[in-house]
Amino acid sequence: MGSKLSRKCSVRQRRGGGNPKTGFDDSWYFQTTRNQHDYPSLDGSTEADVCVVGGGYTGLSAAIELANRGFSVALLEGHKIGSGASGRNGGVLGTGQRKDQIELEKWLGIDDARKMWQIACDANQLVRDRISEFNIDCDLTDGELSLAHRERHQHSLWDYATHLEKNYDYTAKRIIDREEAADMLGVDTLYGGYLDSHAGHIHPLNLAIGLARAASNLGADIYEETLATGIQEHREGVTVTTASGNVKSKFLLVACNGYLNGFHKTPDLYQMPINNFILATEPLGEKRGRQINRDNVAVVDTRFVVNYFHNTPDHRLIFGGGENYSPYFPRDIKAFVRKNMLKIYPNLADVKIDYGWGGTLAITMRRMPHFGREGNHVYWAQGYSGHGIAMANMGGKIIAEAIMGQAERFDLFANLTHFPFPGGRWLRWPGLVAGMLYYSMLDRL
Ligand SMILES: Cc1cc2nc3c(=O)[nH]c(=O)nc-3n(C[C@H](O)[C@H](O)[C@H](O)COP(=O)(O)OP(=O)(O)OC[C@H]3O[C@@H](n4cnc5c(N)ncnc54)[C@H](O)[C@@H]3O)c2cc1C
Numbered sequence: 001m002g003s004k005l006s007r008k009c010s011v012r013q014r015r016g017g018g019n020p021k022t023g024f025d026d027s028w029y030f031q032t033t034r035n036q037h038d039y040p041s042l043d044g045s046t047e048a049d050v051c052v053v054g055g056g057y058t059g060l061s062a063a064i065e066l067a068n069r070g071f072s073v074a075l076l077e078g079h080k081i082g083s084g085a086s087g088r089n090g091g092v093l094g095t096g097q098r099k100d101q102i103e104l105e106k107w108l109g110i111d112d113a114r115k116m117w118q119i120a121c122d123a124n125q126l127v128r129d130r131i132s133e134f135n136i137d138c139d140l141t142d143g144e145l146s147l148a149h150r151e152r153h154q155h156s157l158w159d160y161a162t163h164l165e166k167n168y169d170y171t172a173k174r175i176i177d178r179e180e181a182a183d184m185l186g187v188d189t190l191y192g193g194y195l196d197s198h199a200g201h202i203h204p205l206n207l208a209i210g211l212a213r214a215a216s217n218l219g220a221d222i223y224e225e226t227l228a229t230g231i232q233e234h235r236e237g238v239t240v241t242t243a244s245g246n247v248k249s250k251f252l253l254v255a256c257n258g259y260l261n262g263f264h265k266t267p268d269l270y271q272m273p274i275n276n277f278i279l280a281t282e283p284l285g286e287k288r289g290r291q292i293n294r295d296n297v298a299v300v301d302t303r304f305v306v307n308y309f310h311n312t313p314d315h316r317l318i319f320g321g322g323e324n325y326s327p328y329f330p331r332d333i334k335a336f337v338r339k340n341m342l343k344i345y346p347n348l349a350d351v352k353i354d355y356g357w358g359g360t361l362a363i364t365m366r367r368m369p370h371f372g373r374e375g376n377h378v379y380w381a382q383g384y385s386g387h388g389i390a391m392a393n394m395g396g397k398i399i400a401e402a403i404m405g406q407a408e409r410f411d412l413f414a415n416l417t418h419f420p421f422p423g424g425r426w427l428r429w430p431g432l433v434a435g436m437l438y439y440s441m442l443d444r445l
Pocket of ligand 1: 059077080088091093278308387
């Protein structure tokens with residue numbers, strides 16, 4: 001019985017969750033990279049002030065900050081730069097934290113909630129500044145439309161926009177009614193919401209590639225195809241071992257997020273890996289592209305398993321929607337996501353799907369990032385809970401600040417109470433997985 005099941009799994013599904021090598025080259029992003037550069041793998045021993053493990057936004061951002069301040073940095077990436085979530089994601093550059101301000105005010109009180117809001121605003125600006133400072137060609141396009149998938153949710157969205165305007169002087173969210181939403185998308189499958197002009201969308205892999213180039217130009221040593229396999233802490237610092245070498249450093253940043261796979265036990269306890277899936281259609285042509293998204297804004301809906309979409313410069317629809325909670329990717333990702341796409345755009349039933357891919361992100365129980373330190377030398381930043389383009393860039397910067405002795409923003413996050421996930425890494429806790437499935441089922445009702 002057991003072997004029958006595992007044979008069935010191996011035929012129908014790919015072990016993709018948490019594996020940066022699976023499906024990285026399946027994405028439209030991979031096919032449209034610009035200025036891609038190969039970095040050597042580490043062969044032998046080296047020393048650095050800081051060893052960064054993980055070549056996504058968190059690790060690259062920390063490397064930029066540290067190298068810019070004269071620290072020597074060795075960054076180890078198990079596969080290719082951006083082959084984790086940073087090169088596969090939906091590209092939505094959001095505003096705010098993953099948890100909304102009303103919840104943060106209840107949890108942390110108004111003062112710390114305001115600090116969290118400010119950090120999120122700074123995170124969005126940080127990405128924009130880096131794109132312009134390092135001349136990163138990643139299709140930054142302004143505007144994010146958040147729309148309700150049920151009528152009652154549109155009132156919550158409108159109330160939230162008003163709350164931000166009243167309490168945070170945030171005027172970038174403009175209220176949109178159902179009629180205007182239908183006008184913008186050419187379909188009336190969603191209700192009203194708001195349009196945030198400070199948010200937008202990007203080509204995520206080209207952002208990661210540009211950040212790596214910037215870090216390297218500032219003097220950071222980047223090693224690809226270099227999986228870190230062990231950590232030894234000693235009085236003066238840390239030694240990280242790899243298959244064919246090691247790095248001795250004063251500090252270590254673990255920046256592996258959903259691809260951590262137990263590399264460091266403590267952060268591993270506090271995250272749950274989740275796979276999320278995306279498709280890209282065939283090119284629709286400029287006219288049809290404009291019909292389905294008049295202003296080419298990023299669109300997200302209010303489903304528990306959120307749908308998110310925008311158009312590419314070559315007029316394809318990139319559509320993200322659907323997730324699972326196991327080490328396996330569905331065999332046919334295109335079909336898996338297409339059924340969600342057709343709920344929003346039934347008028348695209350005739351359209352061919354050219355690309356389908358998945359990636360792994362890490363959530364925390366409280367859906368806020370988890371930044372931590374163990375001993376004097378080891379830091380981590382993870383658990384952006386699907387909201388990491390801005391906040392992972394900020395996470396790397398905040399860890400760099402802490403290493404440089406300015407820990408105010410680090411402490412704000414490190415003092416958040418996080419809860420460990422009981423159980424193994426995948427199917428962390430059967431009750432929790434059942435809960436996720438329950439809420440995703442409600443989306444369908
Ligand atoms: C499908 C999908 C859609 C998403 N959409 C959005 C979105 O639209 N907007 C948004 O804000 N966020 C989104 N996210 C979340 C966002 O992509 C992540 O929060 C962010 O990229 C995390 O960056 P990171 O650098 O921490 O981790 P990652 O980018 O995952 O990088 C971790 C890296 O560590 C490497 N690594 C792991 N272990 C080792 C080791 N032992 N040795 C060496 N290297 C190692 C991996 O190979 C990987 O490259 C999405 C995520 C996914 C998966």
